[in-house]
Amino acid sequence: MVVDVRWATTEDAAALAVMLCEMAVQYRQPPLAADRAIAGARKWLADESLAYPHFALAFVDGEVAGLASVAIVHPGIDLERLMFLKDLFVREDVRNAGVGRALIGFLAGHCQREGIGRIDFTTEDWNEGALRFYAGLGAERHGQKVFLRLSGKALETAAKP
Incomplete structure (x- = not known):
């Protein structure tokens, strides 16, 4: 299969x-309405710059098969930019066929060309397939960070002066 x-x-x-x-x-989220999804996709893609793309898509035989959603983050303590992989998703009918590996390879190549020092990502603790996939790539599991989120009421409260 060519990806x-x-x-x-x-x-x-x-x-x-x-x-x-x-x-x-x-x-495990409520289904998205197709018109809402396409409106969001159009807006996000129109807002992107060539210097900081956000979505990589994988295609097999002309059909979309996978997605990687990323952000490039500027220097931390090591003065290297990093890529944060927000989501890596492969359609169920082509899982375990090299689509995820092709997406990661594409992102890693981009990082090497652009002087981006690492790719950081998270996955759900219940997603055993993702955990196996990332372990197979040689990804190290870091227990040093705790994943936190501000949303809903907490986000509203934090926005107040």
């Missing part, structure tokens, strides 16, 4: 929307 991976452009909004809808179901 084509590229940074998503505005022309890929429909493909990105398909992935976002499938990803919501996988991550």
Whole structure:
């Protein structure tokens, strides 16, 4: 199977929307309305710059098969930028066929070309398939960080002066 991976452009909004809808179901979220997903995809892709792309899409035989959502973060204590992999998602019908590996390879190559020192990511503790996949890549599990979130009421409260 040949996997084509590229940074998503505005022309890929429909493909990105398909992935976002499938990803919501996988991550046990309420289903996304297709029109909402495509509107969000169009907006996000229109806002991207070539210097800091956010979505990589994988295609197999012209059909979208996988998604990586990333952010490039500026220097930390080591003065190297890092890539934060927010989501890596592969359609169920092509899992274990090299799509996830192709996406990671694409991102790692981008990091090497652009002087980005590492890729950081998280996964749910119940997602055994993802944990096996990342372990197979040689990813190190770090217990040094605690994942925290501000959302809803807490975000509203934090925004107040």
